[in-house]
Amino acid sequence: MANTATPVFNDHRELLFSIVYNMLGSVADTEDVLQETWLSWTTRNQAPSAERIDNPRGYLVRIAVNRALAHQATISRRRETYIGPWLPEPLVSPLTDTPAPDDAADATVRAESVSMALLVVLETLTPLERGVFVLHEVFGYAHTEIAEILGRSPSAIRQLAHRAREHVHARRPRYEPEPHVRQQVTERFLAAALGGDLDALLQILAPGVALWGDGGGKAAGGLRPLRGRGKVARLLAAVAPRSGEGLNIAYRSVNGDPAVLLFAGDTPYAVMVLDLTPDGNQVCGIYAVANPDKLSHVD
DSSP states (O other), X not given: OHHHHHHHHHHHXXXXXXXXXXXXXXXXXXXXXXXXXXXXXXXXXXXXXXXXXXXXXXXXXXXXXXXXXXXXXXXXXXXXXXXXXXOOOOOEEOSSSSOOGGGHHHHHHHHTSOOHHHHHHHTTSOHHHHHHHIIIIITOOOHHHHHHHHTOOHHHHHHHHHHHHHHHHXXXXXOOOOXXXXXXXXXXXXXXXXXXXXXXXXXXXXXXXXXXXXXXXXXXXXXXXXXXXXXXXXXXXXXXXXXXXXXXXXXXXXXXXXXEEEEETTXXXXXXXXXXXXXXXXXXXXXXXXXXXXXXXXX
């Protein structure tokens, strides 16, 4: 069993990464959880009297999910002192549907990650509600399976799932604009913002649009989300042309959606993701991640 521990773990690593990342929204914290899961897994397999585990996938998922929940208290304390809005760490991949072989593993992870906008909504759930939502709604686990993973009754899991689903759907109805529509709107928005075109911004922004700027106190970003079409449009028209001067633009997929990467030379400057209205014609959410700690893995 000890000889097969590593390949078995590696076979399931991308699934574990996706589940934990969607629960935590942080690559670094996800990697910490996976390291703990790996140590627990190898210790279990190296024990002289260890019995065969018939369902390694289920065993590993149970360890990883519960380790992720155990990390929540530390993460919550850290975010209480975070400067400005906190946004999830972006997962970036090429826009192409056929990634290069070296990117295949990362593409698998990112294909199973939920959108930036949905991750922001998931931040408003309790850790248990979020874990149940991710396992059931994103990865398709049955309530009975989740009950075994979390050590709770199926009825308790159903109640958690119902509360989480109602909470999420009230804040983010089910819809998904076509990728080509999102790409077109993203390009129009960026041209208007960098060009300082206030009229164009007022047309493309929804009345209740919100701008989230995550600089973490280390880069440009507001102290709180800015809401309202007029306020957001005026800020962008005044600031974007100047702050965007000299930056290189690249279009990528971020958490599965077409998005914009801005580079200062070869260094990532910001990642910007747009959330669209159900008809796909206007922008209702702007998520800009400029904290360099969250861009360290972006290239």
